[in-house]
Amino acid sequence: MHQALTTCPYCGVGCGVQAEVDGERIIGVSGDSTHPANFGRLCVKGSALHETLGEHGRLTRPRVDGVEVDWDTALDAVADRLQATRRDHGNHAVAAYLSGQLLTEDYYVANKLFKGFLGTPHLDTNSRLCMASAVAAYKRAFGADAVPCNYEDLEEAELVVLVGSNLAWNHPVLYQRIKAAKQINPLMRVVVIDPRVTDSCEIADLYLGLAPGSDARLFNGLLAWMDDRSKLDRVYLEKHTLGMEEALAAAREDDTSLEAIAADCDVDPERLETFFYWFSSHLHVVTLYSQGVNQSSSGTDKCNAIINCHLAGGKIGLPGAGPFSITGQPNAMGGREVGGLANQLAAHMDYHTPDALERVTRFWTTESLEPTLPDAPGHKAVELFEAIERGEVQAVWIMATNPVVSLPDANRVRAALAKCPLVIVSECMADTDLLPFADIVLPASSWSEKDGTVTNSERRISRQRGLLPPPGEARHDWWIIGEVARRLGFGEAFAYEHPSEIFDEHARLSGFENGEGPGEGRRLFDISGLTGLDRDAYDALAPIQWPVTRGAPSGTARLFEDGRFATPDGKARLIAVHPRGPEQALSEVRPLRLNTGRVRDQWHTMTRTGRAPRLMNHRSEPFIELHPDDAHHYGIDDKALARLEGAGGDYVGRVRVSKAQRRGEVFVPMHWTGRFSGAARMGSLLAPHCDPVSGQPESKHGAVSIAPLAPSWQATLIVADDLALDAAWCDSSRYWARIPLSDCQRWQLAGGKRGNDMPDWQAWLAEHLPVAPTLWCEDPGDGRLRAAGIADGKLRWWLMVGPPGELPGIAWLDERFQEAARGERLDAARQRRLLAGCDDGAADSGPVVCSCHQVGQSTIRHAIRSGDDSVEALGARLACGTQCGSCIPELKSLIEEARAEGNAQEGADEERAHASAEPKSENVTIA
Known part of the structure; x- marks a missing residue:
């Protein structure tokens, strides 16, 4: 057994992970105490990484037209069909749709093949769905896709503003860092601006529950409020920015009175004024925003409205200050670095960047190809699938993402892919919603197998190390792409034998003629200081923030400290923002x-x-x-x-x-x-x-x-894993949900529209399950039923017909299925308790609140009633809230509920006591 360091594959925090490797298994994970993103902290998802591994359910062999084939056959088919599409329909008929789950090296090779050698601009990514507006706003304001802040700024700030970000759930390690900093510095304030009261409000000193879509109006109002009260940093504005007057004029197109802004945003005017005062009065302010701002038809303007306020107050380029867009995916930023968006070329060079096309062409040595790089941006995500629907794009290669679920109008995306002549899918799992639409399926490696780098939200590049061999015939994405390129005749340009060689080329391109174009400032993305790493040095690469150059060999923690930006004149731009409401209008039909x-x-x-x-x-x-x-x-x-x-x-x-x-x-x-x-x-x-x-x-x-939805019946069916039931058999139900348990699958079912259309459960079970009922208890009067199937002394399935609220503790039943998977037989006593679903006298622990330690709501409420009425006391008794901390807001809510119930009970007792002390009306003599 040995320990290895790698990086978490979930959100954009980019936490370091320490894995315990035993042969070809990872038996446990913990936070890497040396990694500067998390210093040993992990959320519950990261802590469960080793529980998501294993060959079960993985894709292990390529498939062409539904038939398993060897790799040579699959790769030949990909190359031949892509080439045929280009020959018959042109280069622009080919496209790729990538993912922030890919490593930077995978992304780089894919972008190079499609844009540089296949000559199509139509390569986009699911990062378009979460980060594109933040990117566009940074580029408009700063001249580059450059997050100015780092995680230490969250701890050094006097004021942290969370806008459209439920940090407690979506980036829990950063939330815990802010919470710890707030405990150290009681003067730190936190403002949460969100239509929903989320768990992030636990640490909020002020909450603004604004109307959805009104963010730009709020921050425009803040800009005008700062001007009215002489809170603008005129020296900074004059020296380092342009566009202030235009931005302020746009902000004043609407009524800038506090009452009008509050009404438009549907917030309390006094709370709004408090936020405006706090923001204006503190220099060290970090505004942290995410999908709640970005995922809008005016998301770029909303981001720029936030950035405007930071520029106007000089709250940028300082410790604890800046507009901080938090990335959703583990490598969304790495994908942007290599050009993984349809409007980018590579290394933060765009189609409009002077001489960028010619420069990238020379670097990739594609001059001899006809044509070379495309000369204009390609289709962005939604446009791409609309082009597939129209037949303009005839072939698409989708890697590590699921657009038939995540894109808007998802049913239309399904229809478009169903008619597309060539759909190639690189995927690691054997059963996803996308695979039925694939003509060619390529089994890819996954976390713990992939070897390369990722870049987190603070521009920190970290190694994600391959610790295990891929299962079966699964291969790394960069290898698959390179093999296809070789078959297309581009082998010399894709002769990579190790991801370190790809990273080196990526680093060299970032510094290639950087800042040498006419009228061009130096490109901020520059990691040329990391060129020349051999395999050992690459493997040992420690987390580092770009830019990494000869002048900054140890990386750069914070950008724009000198007030110089990546624009031709070095000045940032304030953008005139005209607030717009959502495009999806409410109506009587959809209110x-x-x-x-x-x-x-x-x-x-x-x-x-x-x-x-x-x-x-x-x-x-x-x-x-x-x-x-x-x-x-x-x-x-x-x-x-x-x-x-x-x-x-x-x-x-x-x-x-x-x-x-x-x-x-x-x-x-x-x-x-x-x-x-x-x-x-x-x-x-x-x-x-x-x-x-x-x-x-x-x-x-x-x-x-x-x-x-008023079904006439609801049921819970739990079946052993090896029965391998498919969701298709539930299609006749009005509702079904599958919930994986340890060695079984729980199905929640509901159906029927009338009181007399209850299924014939005997026939239904006989049709769908191979094991006949062994235990049966039915109440025909109210439709309640419990049954179980036992074979060779082992539990095979369990059924309850009735509302889910009547379920016993599922954990007890799950343990019986685990015993069956181990070959253990049920004793007579436990067979008798099967229909009850618990041991005699056992209490139901309720819905799980603490996932780390599997502590249920009922157990927590019982502990609170027993006197453990603080988070610390609950942690000491039950261990809940003592690992990742994500459940602490919910624990506090349960404590507050119990106190409210106790106060209400006390009030009722007092009222009864008072009533009993008063004379009865019939005993009162009225003179």
């Missing part, structure tokens, strides 16, 4: 505003996190969150099923009634796919409106209707 986003324990489309059973326990089913008043208005109860209808389809989920949700708005998670539920792909609800500058879709501002 509710839809918000989408992540949940704490899941990642993207759950291909990785769905393999770790404990990550499925916090939010086990797709859900719809809405305000109690809306639930009452539409006649929908908490935990009932409901259906949303949007622009392109439906969504069915279990309702969570919450006062944290604004009235007239609903929230749904982004993660569920056709592998995990029948109708819970949030992309089908969204219209494909995009920001005109960045091309980023408007995923935060859908328009939907809601209606209760």
